[in-house]
Amino acid sequence: MAFPETFRAYQYESYGPLENELKIQSNVPQKKLGAEQVRIKVHSASVNPIDYMLLEAVGQLFLGKAPSANEPFGIGFDAAGEIVDVGKDVKRLKVGDAVYAITPFSAFGTLSEYSVVDEQFVTNPSNLNFDEAASVPLVALTAYQGMFNHAKLQKGETVLILGGSSSVGMYAIQFARAVGARVITTASAEKAEFVKSLGADQVIDCRKEKWLDVKNTGRFVTILPMTQPVKEAEFGAQLISEVHVHPSADKLASITKFIEAKEVKPVIDTVYPFEKALNAYAKLKTQDGLEAMPFPKTYRAYQYENYGALMKELKLHDDIPQAKLGSQQVRIKVRATAVNFIDCMLMEGLGEAFLGKTPSANQPFNIGCDCSGEVIEIGTAAKRLKVGDAIYTMAPFTAFGTLAEYLVLDEEFVAIKPSNLDFNEAAAMPSVALTAYAGMVRHAKLQKGETVLIFGGSSCVGMFAVQFSHATGVRVITTTSSRNVELVQSLRADQIIDYTKEKWLEPHSVDAVYDCGVEPSAWNDGAQLVLKNSGRFIILPMTMPVKESEFGAQLVGEVYNTDPSAEKLDTTTKYIESGKAKHIIATVYPFEKVLDAYAKLKTYHARGKLVVEVEP
Incomplete structure (x- = not known):
């Protein structure tokens, strides 16, 4: 297989801070191939602490020499890729083989486009992609040697693994579980569920608890240099040694068997x-x-x-397959979600018009646009978010489906959750806050000192419209019923009109009217009378036909599509974290009681958001 004469590689010419010394070189010449060596076109490599330890601290001690401008050092021990050339005495491997490899200290340099490695350090797994394979060799070998070569762990024994959520610890847990050992490990509280999922039987919170008693026949193995002097064993337990990795294809092949048997996963x-x-x-x-x-x-x-009555057609299914993750997507473990009128409207009336298609038994539709949760997986091109981030989001029409335990969504729609909200509170926010913000800022373009009349100040959208307007320095007048007066006053409305007893305002006295869906004929029936001739009218949605403007006020439009994005949610977050806006939750329902939440929503009497707790 053809390969270029030169390639790109990371190298360093001096020991020192990695961020200062490590450079990418674009004209590194190909090495001559030894008789028992293979040349690998590297598709993926991984980074390890030993890389920067050698560069910054112990390189001279371990390697016995220093790099220079004439002889720079490469970096990296793990690689996965494709063999493009083999030495004359290579027996096991051939050109075109997909492989993964670990290099010894004498040949590290996998953080490059090509790598020459002795055949003895290379093997080929069958069920891993290149990214997965590159993540395996060094950490898996370290764990494997610690568990089996040093501790000689047997079925029925108990092992305590310090640092179960570390890269080595994750493999140690899985190897120990695979041979039938009982696994106890230390981890932080936030990582406890993760290490349990790998097979840990018991997790000790490393920040709060001490370890357990150790049998006097126990063996102690460490991957770290021992603190000197070493205290003698008091109760008979044995200090085996520190784990020094001795790479070989045989050991990698043993690890491959665990992986191919699905007993261990990268x-x-x-x-x-x-x-x-x-x-x-x-x-x-x-x-x-x-x-x-x-x-x-x-x-x-x-x-x-099917489209139709929500209470009849909406069903809970328990066997939905996980969606494949796109390169710019994230997978979310949903912790809480919320119900909205748009859910009912799509199912019961507008679905065909908005979505352009109908659901079926083979292609059922999902429901729900708001949620909060945790990122558990990211696509290869996702840049902003990382695994473990606590987030909230509003899904676009094309990706509805937040009433679920998991959700795959483009990263562009997902924002970091406000730091002062829990998951239930965050799930109450996105669609109503974005709708209110779109109406007040993008459509009405409210300015400090203006006056706005908000129809439906106690509706979920209205509550945020009141708060955003007040935060902008606008005088806020709103309509509500007498039972909700105190609620909207707490949101800082300046004047409240009881719509059950009073009509609106003096003629041509307000700069903007925002109808939060409670007065669908307002433009035709009288909103123009209270608007200044430069006033703006915003509604969700309009009653047809639309009456022409009589006095110069502008019908700006309907707030149908809020164009959700992480950037807009980040703006909302600033209001929330600064205390300028707050959520109002009416009721929190368990996941199994979603239909009860929709039944309450349809009464139009919920004082705040109806939230569904997917996972407590």
Whole structure:
């Protein structure tokens, strides 16, 4: 297979801080191939703490020499790719084989487009893609040798793994579970469920609890250099040794068997483009990289197969297959969601017009546009978010489906959850806050000192419209019933009109009218009378036919499409975190009681948002 004479690789000419010394070189010459070596076109590589430890601290000690401008050092031990050339004595592998490899200290340099490695350090797994395969060798071998070569773990024994959510710890848990050992591990509280999903039987919160008693026949194995001097064993337990990895294709083949048997799986945090290797090391050094969280193959979600009465057609299904993740998408574990009138409208009246298609038994439709939760997986091109982020989102019409345990959505629609809201509170926000914001800011273009009349100040959209307007410095007048007067006063409305007893305002006295869906004929029936001749009228939605403007006020339009985006949600977050706007929740329902939430919604008497808690 053809290959270029030169290639790109990361190298360093001096020991020192990685971010200063590590450079990408674009004209590195191909090495001559030894008789027992293979040349690999590297598709994926991974970064490890040992990389920067060698560069910044222990390189001279471990390698016995220093890099220079004439002889720069490569970096990286793990690689996955395709063999493009083989030495004359290579027996096992051939050109075209998909492989993964670990290099010894004498040959590291996998963070490059090509790598020459002895055949003995290379093998070929069958069920991993290149990214997955590149994440395996060093950490899996370290865990494998610790569990089996050193601790010699047997079925029925108990192992305590310190650092179960570390890259090595994750494999150690899985190897131990695979041989039938009982696994106890330490991890932070937020990672407890993750390590349990890998097979841990018991998790000790490393921030709050001490370890357990150890049997006097126990064995202690560490991957870290021992603190000196070493205290002698007091109770008979044995200090085996530190784990020094001795790479070989045989050991990689043993690991491959575990992986192909699905007893062990690779876990990836983030995939970076080659040009962003320094970003990967920066992330590694923070030790904040939360592992890609596991998730089930199927999940529960509400769907409908026909348009019609929501209470009749909407069903909870418990075997929905996980969607494939696109490169710019994120997978969300939904913690809470909310019900909205648009859900009912799409199912019962407007679905065909808005969506341009109908549901069926083979292609049922999902429901719901608001949710909050956690990111558990990110696509290869997702840049802003990371696994473990607490988020909230409004899905666009094309991706409805938040009334579910899991959701796949383009990253552009997902924002970090306001820091001062829990998941239920955050789920109450997106669609109503964005609708209010679109009406007040984008359509009405309200300015400080103006006056706005909001029809329906106690509606979910109206409550945010009142707060956003007040925060802008606008005088807020709103309509509501007498039972909701105190509620809208608490949101800082300046004047309240009881629509059950009073009509609106003096002629031509307000700059904007925002109808939150409660006075559909307002433009035709009298809104023009209260608007100044420069006034703006916004509604969701309009009653037809539309009467022409009589006095110069402008019918700006209907707020149908709020064009959801993370950027707009970030703006909303600023209002929330600064205390200028707050959510109002009427009731929180369990996931199984969604139909009760819709029944309440349809009464039009909920004082605030109806939230569904998917996972407590």
